[in-house]
Amino acid sequence: MLTIALLIYIILLVSFQQISFASNTISISTTHSLKDGDTIVSSGGIFEMGFFSPTGSQNRYVGIWYKQMQPIPTVVWVANRDTPLTNTSSGVLKIINPGRLALVDGSNTSNIIWCTNTSRSVENPVAKLLDSGNLVVIDANDDNPESFMWQSFDHPTDTHLPGMKLGQNFATGLRITISAWKMENDPATGEYKGSLDNTGYPQIILRKGSKKTYRSGPWNGLQWIGLEKWGLYAEISVVINSSEVTTGCMGLNSSKLIRLVLTSSGIVQLHIGADETGKWNSFPAAPVDGCDKYGLCGAYGSCDNNKNPICGCVDKFSPRYPVAWESSDFSGGCVRRTPLKNCQNGSSSSSDGFKKYPGIKLPDTEFSTVNTSMNLQECRQVCLKNCSCMAYSSLDISNGENGCLLWFGDLIDITVLPQKGQDLYIRMAPSDSDYPSSSKGNKTKTKKLTTSVLVGILVLSLTLTLSIILYRRRRKEIHLKLEWEQEQTLFEISTIIRATHNFSLNNKIGEGGYGPVYKGVLDDGKEIAVKRLSKTSKQGLGEFKNEVNSIARLQHRNLVKLLGWCIQGDDKMLIYEYMPNKSLDSYIFDNRRSALLDWPKRFNIINGIARGLMYLHQDSRLKIIHRDLKTSNILLDIDMNPKISDFGLARSIELNEIGANTNRVAGTLGYMSPEYAGHGIFSIKSDVFSFGVLVLEIVSGKRNRGFSHHQDHYENLLGHAWKFYRDGRSIELVEDHLAEPQDLPQLLRSIQVGLLCVQHCPEDRPNMSSIVHMLTNDVQLPIPKEPGFFTEKRVIESNSSDKEKSCSINEVTISVLYPR
Ligand SMILES: *[C@@H]1O[C@H](CO)[C@@H](O)[C@H](O)[C@H]1NC(C)=O
Numbered sequence: 174m175l176t177i178a179l180l181i182y183i184i185l186l187v188s189f190q191q192i193s194f195a196s197n198t199i200s201i202s203t204t205h206s207l208k209d210g211d212t213i214v215s216s217g218g219i220f221e222m223g224f225f226s227p228t229g230s231q232n233r234y235v236g237i238w239y240k241q242m243q244p245i246p247t248v249v250w251v252a253n254r255d256t257p258l259t260n261t262s263s264g265v266l267k268i269i270n271p272g273r274l275a276l277v278d279g280s281n282t283s284n285i286i287w288c289t290n291t292s293r294s295v296e297n298p299v300a301k302l303l304d305s306g307n308l309v310v311i312d313a314n315d316d317n318p319e320s321f322m323w324q325s326f327d328h329p330t331d332t333h334l335p336g337m338k339l340g341q342n343f344a345t346g347l348r349i350t351i352s353a354w355k356m357e358n359d360p361a362t363g364e365y366k367g368s369l370d371n372t373g374y375p376q377i378i379l380r381k382g383s384k385k386t387y388r389s390g391p392w393n394g395l396q397w398i399g400l401e402k403w404g405l406y407a408e409i410s411v412v413i414n415s416s417e418v419t420t421g422c423m424g425l426n427s428s429k430l431i432r433l434v435l436t437s438s439g440i441v442q443l444h445i446g447a448d449e450t451g452k453w454n455s456f457p458a459a460p461v462d463g464c465d466k467y468g469l470c471g472a473y474g475s476c477d478n479n480k481n482p483i484c485g486c487v488d489k490f491s492p493r494y495p496v497a498w499e500s501s502d503f504s505g506g507c508v509r510r511t512p513l514k515n516c517q518n519g520s521s522s523s524s525d526g527f528k529k530y531p532g533i534k535l536p537d538t539e540f541s542t543v544n545t546s547m548n549l550q551e552c553r554q555v556c557l558k559n560c561s562c563m564a565y566s567s568l569d570i571s572n573g574e575n576g577c578l579l580w581f582g583d584l585i586d587i588t589v590l591p592q593k594g595q596d597l598y599i600r601m602a603p604s605d606s607d608y609p610s611s612s613k614g615n616k617t618k619t620k621k622l623t624t625s626v627l628v629g630i631l632v633l634s635l636t637l638t639l640s641i642i643l644y645r646r647r648r649k650e651i652h653l654k655l656e657w658e659q660e661q662t663l664f665e666i667s668t669i670i671r672a673t674h675n676f677s678l679n680n681k682i683g684e685g686g687y688g689p690v691y692k693g694v695l696d697d698g699k700e701i702a703v704k705r706l707s708k709t710s711k712q713g714l715g716e717f718k719n720e721v722n723s724i725a726r727l728q729h730r731n732l733v734k735l736l737g738w739c740i741q742g743d744d745k746m747l748i749y750e751y752m753p754n755k756s757l758d759s760y761i762f763d764n765r766r767s768a769l770l771d772w773p774k775r776f777n778i779i780n781g782i783a784r785g786l787m788y789l790h791q792d793s794r795l796k797i798i799h800r801d802l803k804t805s806n807i808l809l810d811i812d813m814n815p816k817i818s819d820f821g822l823a824r825s826i827e828l829n830e831i832g833a834n835t836n837r838v839a840g841t842l843g844y845m846s847p848e849y850a851g852h853g854i855f856s857i858k859s860d861v862f863s864f865g866v867l868v869l870e871i872v873s874g875k876r877n878r879g880f881s882h883h884q885d886h887y888e889n890l891l892g893h894a895w896k897f898y899r900d901g902r903s904i905e906l907v908e909d910h911l912a913e914p915q916d917l918p919q920l921l922r923s924i925q926v927g928l929l930c931v932q933h934c935p936e937d938r939p940n941m942s943s944i945v946h947m948l949t950n951d952v953q954l955p956i957p958k959e960p961g962f963f964t965e966k967r968v969i970e971s972n973s974s975d976k977e978k979s980c981s982i983n984e985v986t987i988s989v990l991y992p993r
Pocket residue numbers: 290291
């Protein structure tokens with residue numbers, strides 16, 4: 174037995190020797206070249222270099238592989254990856270003057286297939302394979318063994334080995350990246366690239382073409398967040414200074430081999446050589462999970478692998494496009510719930526604050542700057558003073574918190590990592606920011622305290638003085654918000670043209686009763702809606718200004734805010750705040766989207782509209798009748814709060830025309846009260862009627878106009894609702910998905926309030942303040958009478974002759990506020 178084993182051993186030894194003898198070249202020089210079939214072995218016997226063909230391919234390449242890992246070589250580097258030899262066995266690797274390593278055609282040595290580049294010309298150039306796997310060209314007459322004229326480590330293919338660097342040397346201009354093979358058996362340059370990006374603070378980036386697919390966190394002094402596994406098996410080195418930005422690794426245990434490979438499918442695989450039998454332990458290092466997909470959740474989105482869906486918004490932010498978001502399209506990202514106030518660059522008194530988000534894989538640092546000597550307090554101050562600075566964090570957490578990292582522009586690619594993540598401080602409006610008392614030492618604390626007390630006193634006394642002045646001026650209006658005085662703005666036409674791309678069709682978001690509406694983005698990024706009033710309005714300039722001014726003074730959380738106006742010749746425009754969620758009709762009448770509004774949201778919407786209308790009718794200075802209340806005039810903000818739009822316009826824009834032609838009625842069929850549609854008589858009670866229609870539409874998910882029921886199809890929604898109510902079957906009106914048992918009392922109450930609002934006679938209808946009260950309190954409700962416009966047929970009848978069902982017109986006319 175023993176002799177057999179010995180024999181095998183000797184045979185193995187001899188065959189090994191033979192191989193070595195067959196490829197006895199240890200270097201390539203001006204006198205020795207490497208032919209196909211020969212190999213060069215590194216001094217320690219770890220790596221081997223020669224010609225090879227990938228499995229299933231006829232192409233010949235010059236490459237480097239692990240010598241022990243046979244029979245299938247594990248190739249770590251390929252010289253001529255993009256210029257393979259197609260007719261086998263004809264390649265020769267040789268040194269050509271003045272010290273370049275070249276792969277030439279064996280039959281025609283002047284045909285250079287691939288060659289290295291060098292700026293130096295030396296007498297005795299030699300190419301050697303080092304035990305690290307690095308192929309180097311040196312000057313054999315040079316005593317300095319580190320003085321390479323060229324090295325393959327500067328030009329890696331898809332594999333990163335210990336000793337290699339990734340990054341950039343600013344002195345030489347050399348930029349080292351790795352790029353995947355095109356396919357598993359094709360070493361040609363593939364689509365995926367890995368690099369150490371130093372556009373901002375350095376981070377490791379994978380790209381497919383030019384598109385980022387993966388990003389490590391920035392180096393935090395300890396590790397590349399996301400690539401911890403690499404750090405587990407290798408000692409990571411990072412150099413970040415003015416002459417070089419690089420990273421690399423040294424194997425922790427030299428008896429263990431380690432390599433990182435960027436595969437042709439864009440995954441970085443970490444391979445650990447467990448032993449010398451040719452077996453690798455391999456596992457993916459990045460990207461490994463859903464959140465590793467670059468920018469998956471968009472700007473200010475926050476990815477959490479433990480959540481479903483994995484995308485959310487960072488706290489105090491909401492999805493920019495909620496509908497898309499619900500259907501898992503997170504690319505639109507998130508927007509602030511409270512927009513930042515105008516910030517003045519360089520001013521230390523910016524009212525903005527910061528909110529701390531702990532446990533975060535810091536966002537993309539492409540647009541970032543650093544200062545290694547600042548502490549977190551100084552960092553905060555610097556960020557505060559620059560209005561484009563959106564966040565800051567400490568730079569190095571290896572020894573406390575040191576340095577300062579500042580982000581400019583939107584924050585992208587944030588992942589929640591409770592264990593490994595860092596603290597990120599995001600710029601916030603004062604109401605959303607917190608004030609971590611991280612100031613060290615009592616001195617600063619007391620100083621801060623006194624300052625804030627002083628500021629408090631100042632603000633208080635100022636407010637008081639202001640209040641007194643205002644109180645004297647307008648005793649009755651003291652309850653109104655103080656803001657309005659300064660808010661209305663005259664916009665330059667050039668600003669509006671820029672913001673809306675010259676009213677481009679792409680920016681058009683709707684066609685309201687008074688003209689088209691365009692979305693615009695102001696230079697500071699603020700989104701606006703521009704309503705371009707139809708040119709038929711004959712109102713004069715001064716009159717228009719006065720009207721708009723008074724509309725702008727109406728401020729309520731359930732009214733769309735008018736930001737200003739713009740006049741250019743005949744063109745009059747109103748500038749509103751932009752509502753990302755469009756209007757109510759785009760939800761409740763849409764099969765798919767209606768599911769996004771559950772009953773609590775709908776009830777909140779009903780209440781909001783009621784409050785907004787109550788404000789218009791009785792709380793505001795102007796006492797406005799809307800006259801065109803309908804679902805498409807109810808806009809929804811980020812949190813699905815309703816905002817009434819187009820209020821006040823009936824008076825300022827349409828009324829002149831009505832004055833000339835009493836037959837013309839502003840309003841929308843289906844929402845108009847009988848007395849308004851029939852006689853042009855409008856009052857706050859005609860708004861109440863429209864509100865009732867709205868409520869019934871919100872509950873049923875069906876339009877009043879166009880409503881059809883297969884049994885008696887000429888009845889409208891109101892008639893239908895009333896019949897159900899009369900028969901005690903109101904629940905049948907409710908849209909299916911809303912009928913949760915716990916919501917039923919509120920639903921039935923809302924239906925009854927809706928029916929009270931649409932009663933035929935105006936004097937029977939409650940006013941808005943009673944409606945607000947009835948909706949939210951458990952009070953006994955009156956029994957509604959038959960609604961106006963029971964059927965479409967009767968609309969026509971009541972238009973021509975209303976004798977059959979008359980109400981006291983007197984009472985109506987009393988409440989007409991703007992009779993002409
Ligand atoms: C060789 O280097 C020079 C200067 O560094 C550069 O301009 C040239 O493109 C390089 N050639 C190759 C084949 O890399």
